[in-house]
Amino acid sequence: MYEYRIVIVDDGSIIPVNTFLVGLPVYCLRHRVNLGQGAALETGFQYAFKCGADIVVTFDGDGQHVAEDVRTIVKPLMDGEVEVVLGSRFLEDGVSEVPVVRKMVLRIGRLVNFALGGGLLSDAHNGLRAVSREALEKISITENRMAHASEILFEIKRHRLSYREVPVTVNYTDYSRQKGQSGVDGIKILFDLVLHKLFR
Amino acid sequence: MSGIQLLLLTGVAFIGLFFFTRLKKRTLDILLLALMVGCAGMFVIWPDITNKIATRLGVGRGADLVFYVSILLFWFVILKLYARIRRLEQLLTQIVREDALNKAATPVTKQEAP
Numbered sequence: 001m002y003e004y005r006i007v008i009v010d011d012g013s014i015i016p017v018n019t020f021l022v023g024l025p026v027y028c029l030r031h032r033v034n035l036g037q038g039a040a041l042e043t044g045f046q047y048a049f050k051c052g053a054d055i056v057v058t059f060d061g062d063g064q065h066v067a068e069d070v071r072t073i074v075k076p077l078m079d080g081e082v083e084v085v086l087g088s089r090f091l092e093d094g095v096s097e098v099p100v101v102r103k104m105v106l107r108i109g110r111l112v113n114f115a116l117g118g119g120l121l122s123d124a125h126n127g128l129r130a131v132s133r134e135a136l137e138k139i140s141i142t143e144n145r146m147a148h149a150s151e152i153l154f155e156i157k158r159h160r161l162s163y164r165e166v167p168v169t170v171n172y173t174d175y176s177r178q179k180g181q182s183g184v185d186g187i188k189i190l191f192d193l194v195l196h197k198l199f200r
Numbered sequence: 201m202s203g204i205q206l207l208l209l210t211g212v213a214f215i216g217l218f219f220f221t222r223l224k225k226r227t228l229d230i231l232l233l234a235l236m237v238g239c240a241g242m243f244v245i246w247p248d249i250t251n252k253i254a255t256r257l258g259v260g261r262g263a264d265l266v267f268y269v270s271i272l273l274f275w276f277v278i279l280k281l282y283a284r285i286r287r288l289e290q291l292l293t294q295i296v297r298e299d300a301l302n303k304a305a306t307p308v309t310k311q312e313a314p
Contacts, residue, residue: 009300029300035293043297047304144293199283 007047008061009040038148042141049136056136060127064176069168073130076164083135083161084152086121087128087168096170099177105186109150116193118153121165125149128168135161146185147192201245208244212237 006026010017012034021028029043041058048056055077059065065087073085089096090106098106109124129152131139138159143151156163216237223229243250243266250262259265 027304029304031296031300033292033296035296039293039297042293043300046297047301050301142290144289195282195286198279199286 005051005053007044009044011035011037011040036145036148038141038146038151039144041148045131045136045139045141049133053136054133056131056133058127058129058131062176063173064170065128066169066171069128070130073128073166073168076166077130077132081162082164083132084139084156084163085130086123086163086165087126088121088123088165089126089168089170090122091165091167097172098170099172101183102172105183109186109189112190112193113150113153116150116154116197117157118150119157119163121153123165126168126170135159143192143196145192146189147196150189150193151196205244209241212240212244 008017008021008026008028010028010030012031016030018028018030027047029047031040031043044058045056055074057070057074059070069087073087076082076085089098106124110121113124114120125146126149135156138161139152139155141148141151141155155161216233219233220230223233243262247262250265252262254260254262254265257265259268
């Protein structure tokens, strides 16, 4: 039996998210100004660590992930096989119907991640991850915006953490497409990554 | 003196004055400022100096040399500004995060995992 908590990080939404959470068994953290997804994840990580979490699962709020996948992604951690588990939409063909442009951006992204010193993964940027407490203690995200996904890979390498990719489903609804990354965002991420490497 | 020289000299004078009134008697800064303003003024009044330096360095015209050097300088300034922006952002993030963690709403729930 395991106890779990759902933590929501409200990254400076104009309408505070907790107005929609009344009576729900969730914990809500609110940034007073919008900082970006990377910052929101780090806030969530720090809170989870403070609460004594053994495993942390990150789950994007735009409906692209499937709750059942949490079980598969957490399993290697519970079995003590690895320290970080990363979701991938490309490991099993046909599970996720990825739009062509998105696929191309992610293909380039995984090579960029590899070139800049992360591991060579099948998926460059997947919001579904599971992190053990030991890894949580070591990993710290300083990239406030979307470059955090690559930074996590750099951190995994830097601290020599063991990791594994696990196939997960990514749903492309109209809403998640609207919220997702485009080619232009890819260039922004690249820019952030170059700055990250320059000033550190 | 041509029109452009008058224009540039007035500009240099104003910028020099602007910084001079803001500096709080730090000798090194004032010296540096005086040097820069002096150089700028000199190059505007005797443009031939830049031409001479330019031909020495293998650049055709003095104006071109000034152009190339300013591009380099601007790159440097932009990078410095980016570094500063990132530092500020980190500070802001830290403050906002602390605030979020301090105000964390805590509903008491214990549920069993599926």
